[in-house]
Amino acid sequence: MGFFDKIKSGLEKTKKSFSTRLNSVVAGFTGENEEFFDELEELLITSDVGAETSMEAVERLRDLVKQRGYRGSEEVRGALAEILTEMLAGSGGELKLDTKPSVILVVGVNGVGKTTTIGKLANRLTDEGKKVLLAAGDTFRAAAADQLKIWADRTGADFVRHEEGSDPAAVVFDALNAAKARGTDVVIVDTAGRLHNKSNLMNELAKIGRVITREAPGASVETLLVLDATTGQNGLNQAMEFKKTVGLTGIVLTKLDGTAKGGIVFAIVSQLGVPVRYVGVGEQADDLVPFDSGEFLEALLS
């Protein structure tokens, strides 16, 4: 199955509800009717695009339609696609992993899919011939390291863990030094799920960040926030806090296969200003797709 098909089937739920409703809203467009814009705004908001982003999109559409004198539904659909494309500009793109080692720090609240995403990333990177090391920075529960170890075994990645309850920053310290000694290409750090409003836990992440800067100076570091698409707008608040504490270079949006609310992508990119890098569309090793805004929109609007 190609990437495009994968997003398409993963997005089937989003697409069904969004494009079916979009078709009926667009069919009612005559060029004059105000209800069209209200209905469209409501459709965007209920698809988790977010109130602010939805209003902005509809305002821009209104201007464009007026400016170009559009009267037909196909014209207005094209104009909407243009606006949505613009809103996603700057998203996607490859991770910058050009030093040896490079580091990917994976953060997020509980249960969003961090560890699974790390397994999928390890799978991609080892397939590309890279030497990968997984660091079990979730020391809260022994089971968390066990879960990561399964992914290490499955993908052929190296693995570093400490005792349950130990300092995650010490795990990262050891992992980076092991990576330097072994010629590892990419170290991927798992972290315990944490609430974005618990400052002691957020400070722990900042400490991990400092260890990375100190032990691997000049290394390329990607800090990825994993967001569960099914949590909708609440995910945006989480993202703001993580961005403030650790800085973010990208978002991985998981469980897009299980929700009808893919609209969160627009809110993230336009309100947070952090690119979506990957989307998770299932639980298997190859269910991680690089985010491509063109393909995403086509899957959504076609």
Ligand SMILES: Nc1nc2c(ncn2[C@@H]2O[C@H](COP(=O)(O)OP(=O)(O)OP(=O)(O)O)[C@@H](O)[C@H]2O)c(=O)[nH]1
């Ligand atoms: N359908 C679907 N399920 C996913 C996806 N990503 C992860 N999951 C599932 O979500 C559940 C939680 O995943 P984990 O990877 O353990 O999440 P986590 O963020 O590491 O959780 P904590 O370490 O407890 O904070 C598991 O059952 C995963 O299989 C996805 O893209 N789609």
Ligand SMILES: [Mg+2]
């Ligand atoms: Mg985990």
